[in-house]
Amino acid sequence: MNHSTWTSIARRQQAKLSPDHPASNGRREVSTWLPIHEWTETEVWQHIRTSGVPYHPAYDAGMTRLSCSLCILGSRADLLRAARLRPDLAAEYARIEDEIGHRFRNDMSMAEIIITAANP
Template sequence: MGHHDCHEKTDDPNLTEYDIILNSSGGKDSQAMLDVVCRRAADAGVLDRITVLHCALGRVEWPGTADLARRQALHYGVRYEERHREQGDLLTQVRQRGRWPSATARYCTSDQKLGPARKLVTQLVNELGAIDRPAQVLNCMGLRAQESRARLKKAKLSPDHTASNGRREVCTWLPIHEWSETEVWQHIRASGVPYHPAYDAGMTRLSCSLCILGSRADLLRAARLRPDLAAEYARIEDEIGHRFRNDMSMAEIITGANP
């Protein structure tokens, strides 16, 4: 087991040197990433080192998402772990804070996903027991450059200093960073693994059903598909006196969804 450093020139890590976490939202990008990494790990004989992590978001995510993430992991024969934020779900958090998350303050991602993921890293390292070197953890995410300017700037392979310590070195890997949406779907269709039905209902992203970063079309569609959830968001909006988004309130989204 050679010591590995994420600063190396290569974008493609040697999977035999790591324990691997695949962050799966159950959405199309993590599904394509799962396929790519599991195939490579199988070729390298290290499929047993993969753990798929789904951070369950409860009622704000599309129904059936956690179950689908589990089934996808099962398809590749890899371990599946589900986590959620212990202190309550996103809507509980919005009520406590009195504000919705925003593109500049995405506490939803940091608290609902990154926090639970970090705890899993600790658990995996503890399971490895007394190895005589820092554990090498490869944390894989299905982020794509095409999705946003912030994502475009991210390195494909980078050290995660905040998650690393004397017992572990954590690297973040974005295996499908340069892929287009078309490539993602080609891959999924070729794999034959089931994907979430929300896409066939016209959604372009999975994530939270009503995501603060969603396009107007996605938000209107989601409000039509999940009217009860949209109504709950509108009630919270009233309760805390803060709009879901500066440019459109949930009340406006609901009105637009049911003209």
């Protein structure tokens, strides 16, 4: 796994400390603090492994994020990996995709994901 890069440009652009205006009111001021905001992904994983904090085994299988197993927001690489890890679920998605006549994502169908996953 390559954990040396930032996982989100939007996250990188956030301030480490910022006011949370919707949660604040005339009696209290609420702030959002991102204590590990400046860490790289590599540093986060080093800390997790050093501390012994349990984490989901899907990361060791190569997933870069966790959500639904086959998430429409997932990267192409994560979708291919998920289809390899959970072929029965991918097949069920493809069956439903065919049944309703709608692609899993505009840029790729689940059937395409399954075929590509089978031929890396």
